[in-house]
Amino acid sequence: MRFLCLFALLLLSSVAGAQTREPVDEFADFDAFLSGFRKETGTPALSAVIVRDGQIAWEGYYGWSDDEGEVPTSADTTYKIASTTKPIAATAIIAEALAGGLSLALPMSSDDGFAETCEWLRASPIPFGSGGEDRHGNAIPAMDCAKPLTLAQMLDMRANGDAFVYNPIAYARIDRAISGAGGRDLRAIVRDRVAEPAGMRDTALGWRDPEGGDALRFLAPPFHVIDGRPVKQVLPDDDFRAAAGIIASPRQMAAFDIAFDTGVLVPPTMIRELVEADISPLGDYRRGWWLEDWEGQRLMWHSGWNEQKGSALYLKVPDKHLTLIVLANTEALWWGNSLVKAEVVQSPIARRFLEEFAR
Template sequence: MRFLCLFALLLLPSVTSAQAGDPADEFASFDRFLAEFREENSVPALSAVIVRDGQIAWEGYYGWADDEGEVATSADTTYKIASTTKPIAATAIMAEALAGGLSLDLPMRADEGFADTCDWLSQSPIPFGSGGEDRHGNAVSAMDCAKQLTLSQMLDMRANGEDFVYNPIAYARVDRAISGAGGRDLRAIVRDRVAEPAGMRNVALGWRDPEGGDALRFLAPPFHPVDGRLVKQVLPDDDFRAAAGIIASPLQMAKFDIAFDSGVLIPPALIRELVEADIGPLGDYRRGWFLEDWNGQRLLWHSGWNEQKGSALYLKVPGKRLTLIVLANTEAIWWDNSLVKAEVAQSPIAQRFLEEFAR
């Protein structure tokens, strides 16, 4: 009976809204695309928000956020946002440094376990540890354990050398380095420097967040298609790190996005540096963001992936003052992106969004 409910919910219509004053059909095509994407990829719950000119321009909620088909996906539905935590955490760390609460020059070895983690990782078969190639043949450098890595370099994903290599395990040690150097707990930093000033509510900074509000109550449980069936997955038990762990809805992430662009969280000059930075043909990674150029537009973005449990896309087009946030409770949004190349334009959802709204 449970599997019948899960497949039935895939056929249900979406719930969408557009801000007053927008043409009624402006987002209709994109809405249909996401509804079809959800059905074709067997996603029980999918939520999306578009921000434009500092305001919520459109919202779309698809399917059901439980395994009995009784709780429709809504603006309250939350997800584990996986690695889209990184730009939020990095922004909070930058704000803490600007306020004098920590130094971006602090060594990652202030984390007493960092050296052992690096030694293990650099000898492991994990590509961002011991090196190799991505699917395009681009070299993935091994982690450089002799390098005196700083917090600033880690926020730029430079644990493996001069060029960026996406290294989430090393990034996950950031909070330990901060506390090891005498800094505040990362949860307190993100709450004080980002969540509160941005007006984010019902956002849990990890499972153990005492101020998480209703984030856990509204959480869409993870699923994975197996042999034509949607199978409910065990919830990951990892807590909050700079690399991942936030539980939120796209609407609350949009509040971060609006505050970020308005200069409430960090000075606009720091955002301009990301938009104007010179990047190579493979793109770059700076301060928690992938940087990529597409048709003359600078893109800031991040993906999120919990294997067989959930996925996310957070895509900004600063030149258009435009943002897309999409969360799902399967891994369907993830597109196996490279460790050394920023390639959000390979995402089917990003492609459609960019072609419709950013060209």
């Protein structure tokens, strides 16, 4: 009897211990990886969010968001998100078209300066203008200035011909083409069609956004790392275009991501078209997204690079209902992307994330 009582006490003690033990943190290794990445690259501020099944599953904030090292990076810290503006702007433009506010068939020539810009780019040494090769030897065709180009084709990065070429300068003319055809101001389109319905608070659509909230107040200033030391840079003064300009935190980008996936912004069938589209081994670019296949899974992503000032990574694994958003106030997240090949797996952060959570 005494033995049975002792056994029962031991069993109860074991169960109680199991119940109070801390659960395994599945994000701990990734958290440590990002913390180490920030230190190794000399980046002052880095923020990251993982969205899973329609909600924020994890978030991490590293370093400081001022030049004195006195303001810790937090959920409020904002960044210039550079080219990760493109999928947000493209979604708003498509939503505006679905509502009858513009036509995706409108010609880019509605922008009076587009032809001149095209000819300038074609004669320039810029690879996506005059053509050439990327670092892998993949051919980059020159811009085809004789080709009639529509807004829909520009959203797919077809300014250089039938195959996609990442051409951010041509993409930046989109708002001029829309206004030239009698459409609304792009800032109003993005505010009405995306930012408000997605609940993107304290998000500035460029420096001159009168409804930017606290986005500018919480902005992490840009730095360039020289010999391992971050050197503060002058803030870029470019305003909002379809190509870049949004100032936001990862949480606000996550709000966009959740609204996008749940059909609040555009019909879910349009997202499935991107997931199921046939793409070449080089990948593709459609409606503001790079498309790439990895281990049998479709990836939708965009990177952002503001030279010597900041960088961004926005990566979706649609069939896993999984998204990673990372922002930094140095160019540490940029990996020298090809202009004609989708290769987000070349990013060490993207690769780590995919291997850890998407397999």
